């Protein structure tokens with residue numbers, strides 16, 4: 001019997017799989033956006049979220065430093081103006097900054113003009129702090145529309161990291177997509193604000209499940225995209241388990257570990273035949289077999 005057709009993705013450094021470590025530095029911006037019609041009054045949620053820039057970033061930067069792990073931080077522009085020192089610390093540690101709206105507005109709640117204006121404003125603030133223009137975007141709440149993709153391409157961004165249509169980098173609407181996955185988002189497992197959510201899962205169990213994600217990715221030649229939030233994963237026990245996982249990951253010689261921007265650059269440089277999935281702008285609404 002003939003073997004299966006080899007469709008392995010050409011990862012950087014001839015690796016079998018890849019790991020991106022990313023943080024969405026939301027702080028209190030989602031709450032500010034959600035309560036914009038009424039002045040924010042819930043000091044408890046504001047303070048819980050401010051733990052991110054106040055303490056979480058410091059703990060997580062220590063983990064990244066001790067494991068020599070480069071990371072991407074998606075930062076709303078407003079957060080960069082409110083928590084300048086935390087963002088400066090991220091930049092000083094050499095990590096990538098990328099866009100995450102102005103005040104965490106999901107793009108499907110803005111007109112194209114509003115999206116353009118918020119991202120231009122955010123790009124200026126983030127660019128000033130980073131000393132270079134941000135090249136990537138992650139949509140707040142992982143919402144996306146065809147016109148939002150147009151605006152991202154028009155702004156000259158190199159990549160988006162908000163969609164789940166593949167487990168390897170792919171092309172959507174003229175942008176490189178560095179895909180995400182709810183399973184490897186910390187909020188699904190840990191987020192708890194005392195409003196009747198399910199109790200947070202123990203860090204050991206979460207990191208065990210992410211260990212399985214790494215094993216599966218190495219079996220199947222896929223990307224593991226960790227999406228974490230400093231106000232959530234910056235808590236000491238969670239940071240402690242993350243550090244164990246990163247130490248183990250660096251011991252795997254078939255795993256490439258790098259930033260979303262580095263992976264987007266790699267994907268852009270690949271010959272087209274090696275790029276597996278392409279969804280052109282006018283094909284976004286159609287199933288693959290109809291193209």
Ligand SMILES: [Zn+2]
Pocket residue numbers: 024026100104140141
């Ligand atoms: Zn966010």
